[in-house]
Amino acid sequence: MLFGRTKKNPIKIADKGIKEWKYAACGYCSTGCSIEVGFNAEGKPVSSRGVADADVNRGKLCLKGIFEHELFDSAGRGTVPLMREHWHQKWQKSDWDTALDKTHDEIRRIQEKYGRDSFAIISTGQMLTEEFYTLGKLTRGLIGTNNYDGNTTLCMASAVSGYKRSFGSDGPPGCYEDFEHTDCLIAWGSNLPEQHPIIYWRMKEAQEKRNFPLIVIDPRVTMLAQNAHMHLAITPGTDVVLQNAMMYVILDEGLEDKEYIEANTNGLEALRAEVANYNPVTAQKICGIDEDTIRNVARLFAKAPAAMQIWTMGINQSTHGSDGVVGINNLALLTGNIGKPGGTSLSITGQCNAMGTREWSSCSGLPNHRVLESAQDREDVAKFWNIDPEFFPKKRGMFQTDIYAAIETGEIKGLWLIATNPLSSLPNTARIRKAMEKLEFCVVQDCYQDSESNQYAHVFLPAGTWAEKDGVMTNTERRISRITPLMKAPAESKPDLWIFNRMAERFNKEGKVNFPEKAGDIFLEMGELSVGRLADISGMDHEMLEQKRGVQWPYSAKQKEAGEEPPKGGKRLYTETATFRHADGKAKLIPLPFIDNNEVPDDKFPFWLNTGRLIEHWHGRTKTGKIGNNNKYSPIPFIEINPDAAVELGIQRGDYVRLVSRRADAVVMATPTQRVAKNMVFLPFHFHDCANRLTLGLLDPHSRQPAYKQNAVRIERIKDQKAAAKLSMEMRKF
Numbered sequence: 001m002l003f004g005r006t007k008k009n010p011i012k013i014a015d016k017g018i019k020e021w022k023y024a025a026c027g028y029c030s031t032g033c034s035i036e037v038g039f040n041a042e043g044k045p046v047s048s049r050g051v052a053d054a055d056v057n058r059g060k061l062c063l064k065g066i067f068e069h070e071l072f073d074s075a076g077r078g079t080v081p082l083m084r085e086h087w088h089q090k091w092q093k094s095d096w097d098t099a100l101d102k103t104h105d106e107i108r109r110i111q112e113k114y115g116r117d118s119f120a121i122i123s124t125g126q127m128l129t130e131e132f133y134t135l136g137k138l139t140r141g142l143i144g145t146n147n148y149d150g151n152t153t154l155c156m157a158s159a160v161s162g163y164k165r166s167f168g169s170d171g172p173p174g175c176y177e178d179f180e181h182t183d184c185l186i187a188w189g190s191n192l193p194e195q196h197p198i199i200y201w202r203m204k205e206a207q208e209k210r211n212f213p214l215i216v217i218d219p220r221v222t223m224l225a226q227n228a229h230m231h232l233a234i235t236p237g238t239d240v241v242l243q244n245a246m247m248y249v250i251l252d253e254g255l256e257d258k259e260y261i262e263a264n265t266n267g268l269e270a271l272r273a274e275v276a277n278y279n280p281v282t283a284q285k286i287c288g289i290d291e292d293t294i295r296n297v298a299r300l301f302a303k304a305p306a307a308m309q310i311w312t313m314g315i316n317q318s319t320h321g322s323d324g325v326v327g328i329n330n331l332a333l334l335t336g337n338i339g340k341p342g343g344t345s346l347s348i349t350g351q352c353n354a355m356g357t358r359e360w361s362s363c364s365g366l367p368n369h370r371v372l373e374s375a376q377d378r379e380d381v382a383k384f385w386n387i388d389p390e391f392f393p394k395k396r397g398m399f400q401t402d403i404y405a406a407i408e409t410g411e412i413k414g415l416w417l418i419a420t421n422p423l424s425s426l427p428n429t430a431r432i433r434k435a436m437e438k439l440e441f442c443v444v445q446d447c448y449q450d451s452e453s454n455q456y457a458h459v460f461l462p463a464g465t466w467a468e469k470d471g472v473m474t475n476t477e478r479r480i481s482r483i484t485p486l487m488k489a490p491a492e493s494k495p496d497l498w499i500f501n502r503m504a505e506r507f508n509k510e511g512k513v514n515f516p517e518k519a520g521d522i523f524l525e526m527g528e529l530s531v532g533r534l535a536d537i538s539g540m541d542h543e544m545l546e547q548k549r550g551v552q553w554p555y556s557a558k559q560k561e562a563g564e565e566p567p568k569g570g571k572r573l574y575t576e577t578a579t580f581r582h583a584d585g586k587a588k589l590i591p592l593p594f595i596d597n598n599e600v601p602d603d604k605f606p607f608w609l610n611t612g613r614l615i616e617h618w619h620g621r622t623k624t625g626k627i628g629n630n631n632k633y634s635p636i637p638f639i640e641i642n643p644d645a646a647v648e649l650g651i652q653r654g655d656y657v658r659l660v661s662r663r664a665d666a667v668v669m670a671t672p673t674q675r676v677a678k679n680m681v682f683l684p685f686h687f688h689d690c691a692n693r694l695t696l697g698l699l700d701p702h703s704r705q706p707a708y709k710q711n712a713v714r715i716e717r718i719k720d721q722k723a724a725a726k727l728s729m730e731m732r733k734f
């Protein structure tokens, strides 16, 4: 009998007439795939493919990367600077000098009238690292506001905070190669196949060879959970309870790595005293995982010769986000699983260059993980930039999530938004909308003119995107990759670096501070500032990064001079004894008392609202919503609802329903599935004016990251399905 393709016509791949392939790195997620864009004889980008000799993706791309070349001429791009006196007026076309002069004058007017910190700047994880560094120099060194942050507060702040608390510095210690060495993998709130498909492929390939146990901890039966040996459907927001209970078992049964703990950590006794309160018998009632499972997983993890943990937003986007990261680190430290092949705690990052902004933007401090609280760090950077160290504030300013509250209360009067869209991405968007209306001056710098937040701008600065620019990005495993400019930014739009440099000229009239024009020169300047630090990049340059298809930091000038080649894959941090970045070189074991402060379901709002990502889309769909092959698979907002709950509410597949939270409501289509429990719905966050109308977004006390995943809603079936369909169409923007 003949099966499959033998009876079908062979697949024909269309000849797109490609004359040349050009190199870049993918501009969507932080996996860091190397990509080549194919150009036809007319110089038009017509195809994308993975780069075979790149260690990260080894020739593969996911659905977003495959169509990335279509971004260059997608709809809604900004083409010319725009200005208006009031945000509710029509835009008038302007020119760069007028728009930049106006922006400079308004920043200084507001600062002179209300104080230096009354003007806020919010950037992104989307730009290139040289752009982040230049914006940081301009903001910290010349403009001088301390209320400067990135939208990475919405995705990675808890990971940063947790790493700093445990290890004394940000910087994921592991790498993708760890999948090939591990004997046990726990994934906390991470749905790799949909969020990071190429990392999933790396993990899956390693797992198929060695069949190490995969344990997924997630309230929802995600695609990763479906492929796991064990799925622990935890009660939302209680990860810290499960972590404490696992540590209880490890310490109670003497499974900890005593030698490693003694040589590398502080704080064991305080941790032991706290976890004594989390006997699995009592913990199971809070976290929803039964006692036997807690014990089994703790033993499996502790006894594995090398055990690895990964996590994403399921941990970070919580009121206990930073504690959840510290809990993961505690488990790793107790069992000696840091800095060895297959033993690590690896935060899987979100945006393509969230790591670059963490390292170089100066958002939360000063470049290369330096902090404003250190006199030495202020002195070093001030000297390097040729400014007065007293110009720097002595502690960090507001986080992004606090800036909007300060606009609400009138403390902040002006705002510069760069490649970020708070009206889509912040929780409780009705509140953000009201805050934005209060601004005396708002400038939006973005490649897309149709970003929702641009509704409230007085000046719009059209920027280039992705491979219209020159520079580098850092991925999840600290690998720095080169982006080469493949296309010119359209019409009069300009690369962000050009915009920052022109703005710097206006604040730097005496020319005291140097702002190089070329990304390659800026990278070398950053290298000088990195010598001897954890994230030392002084041995790298743009040419090397392109030729090697990315290099992991650290790679120093000393190593280069000694003839040491950067490793192709598999560089780890903290491989030597007592090399953590706290003053004594040791990591901290930190007790984590649990306080239940989430919004939880009740009689009026009986369902957990869980939000997350789909494979086809990227964040607010400003990009993927305009690319046919991404949009057609997931064009409308929908919820996953348990079939039994749907029956009880009289809801059928494809019905439109109204989700109602204490903040607002949203109309979505119902998709019954066993992926969610009877008291939970899952709503993708990508759609315009939808998920974040509903979310409350209580903030983590350490990282100020919002809890997007722990909210309560009720579900109402809509009688007039036609009208509901129309309403839902509104959310299909683009």
Ligand code: SF4
Pocket: 026, 027, 028, 029, 030, 031, 032, 033, 057, 060, 061, 062, 063, 064, 065, 066, 196, 197, 198, 199
């Ligand atoms: Fe791009 Fe991420 Fe997909 Fe790789 S996995 S192609 S980096 S979106």
